[in-house]
Amino acid sequence: MMRSLLIRGMIAGLVAGLLSFVFARVFGEPAVGAAIAFEDRLTAAAGEEGGVELVSRGVQSTIGLAVALLLYGAAIGGILALVYAAVYGRVARLGPRATAGLVALVGFLAVVLVPFVKYPANPPASSSHETIGLRTGLYVLLVALSIALAVGAVLAARRLTVRFGWWNAVLIATGVYIVLVGLVGFLLPAMDETPADFPGTVLYDFRVASLGGQIVLWATLGIVFGALAEGSGARRSRSVGRSARTTPGPAV
Amino acid sequence: MTQAVAPAPVPAAIPLRELAPWALFAGVILLALLYLVGMDQGATSVVSGQMLHEFVHDGRHLLGFPCH
Ligand SMILES: [Zn+2]
Numbered sequence: 001m002m003r004s005l006l007i008r009g010m011i012a013g014l015v016a017g018l019l020s021f022v023f024a025r026v027f028g029e030p031a032v033g034a035a036i037a038f039e040d041r042l043t044a045a046a047g048e049e050g051g052v053e054l055v056s057r058g059v060q061s062t063i064g065l066a067v068a069l070l071l072y073g074a075a076i077g078g079i080l081a082l083v084y085a086a087v088y089g090r091v092a093r094l095g096p097r098a099t100a101g102l103v104a105l106v107g108f109l110a111v112v113l114v115p116f117v118k119y120p121a122n123p124p125a126s127s128s129h130e131t132i133g134l135r136t137g138l139y140v141l142l143v144a145l146s147i148a149l150a151v152g153a154v155l156a157a158r159r160l161t162v163r164f165g166w167w168n169a170v171l172i173a174t175g176v177y178i179v180l181v182g183l184v185g186f187l188l189p190a191m192d193e194t195p196a197d198f199p200g201t202v203l204y205d206f207r208v209a210s211l212g213g214q215i216v217l218w219a220t221l222g223i224v225f226g227a228l229a230e231g232s233g234a235r236r237s238r239s240v241g242r243s244a245r246t247t248p249g250p251a252v
Numbered sequence: 253m254t255q256a257v258a259p260a261p262v263p264a265a266i267p268l269r270e271l272a273p274w275a276l277f278a279g280v281i282l283l284a285l286l287y288l289v290g291m292d293q294g295a296t297s298v299v300s301g302q303m304l305h306e307f308v309h310d311g312r313h314l315l316g317f318p319c320h
Pocket of ligand 1: 124125309313319320
């Protein structure tokens, strides 16, 4: 059961990684290329030699990008399957597809969108080399806190449902999550490193493409994993005559 | 629930005893994979050199991981 779910999660992740690769290749790479052109102009203006290229731009922007997104997709897909296994039948009275979609949605919000608001994706040559340690630490910290608060919000919504009904419970828990994660974002230091002459359109295009690629990835993951999970474990518990999909009862 | 004939059956949850070893074992491996794709040879290095970083470089930037 767990083995099959995990494999299905990773397969869904590979599909998601592949689709987001297509998106990133078409919409993201032009901005990455423009940022690296800006970097090359800076290097040339400073009269420095460009460093030795370990991996050519041609490889980075094709196979490298594909491998990165496929591995990321597979890893996220596997973790999604583990979370799904913990959540299914425990948090809400939802079928496999709805549970998978919900886990992917909450995952996207907590892991990608909320951290992005504070520490958005940055194109090459828009951050300082020296602060990589600080930026990595702050980013990991924010993602971890966001996940912890989201888990707390889900548990709170589950408890509050008994008293307020599931809709109000979800609203309250979401509101509390936003306030707390907003406080965390307010307390963490801002990183303001983009060079003044960095092209604004490149920064904008890059960030929109980055977010778009993540939306493609998590949406595909939720939909594909839902379909695959429905085909595995749910078959056993689905009773004849009524489908879990058509009667979403109150959350337990 | 007025329109439903009967309340939907509670889906059978996977026993935590069955889930725990998988969550621990696979969870660690998957997080390590995420770390290798997103962060290694950056702030911290497990694999020496810059090859891995350079190869997945564009993915790191577009996935939102801190890079250069
Ligand atoms: Zn970089």
